Amino acid sequence: MNTTSTNPRVLLGAIxxxxxxxxxxxxxxxxxxxxxxxxxxxxxxAVPRPPSRRSPGC
Structure with missing residues (x-):
């Protein structure tokens, strides 16, 4: 009994x-x-606005 043969239509359908x-x-x-x-x-x-004045610590 040959169990490795497959219907060519089934194989073509799968491919x-x-x-x-x-x-x-x-x-x-x-x-x-x-x-x-x-x-x-x-x-x-998306760039932040520049500061309007310098901070006192700088």
Whole structure:
């Protein structure tokens, strides 16, 4: 009895099906990230303001 033979259709389905499912799953999670995010927000600098006067200890 030969137990190592596999139906070629099953093998082809696995070779083509598994990467297709993985690609669809990646697209399902990546597509919302491409179309979301902050839009039309004013650009501001993250640098602190310079001090208005020198401190007495300097």
């Amino acid at each position: 083509l099906g598994i990467p297709t499912v993985i690609a669809l799953m990646l697209l399902a999670f990546a597509a919302p990230a491409l179309h979301s995010g902050a839009k039309d927000l004013p650009w501001r600098s």
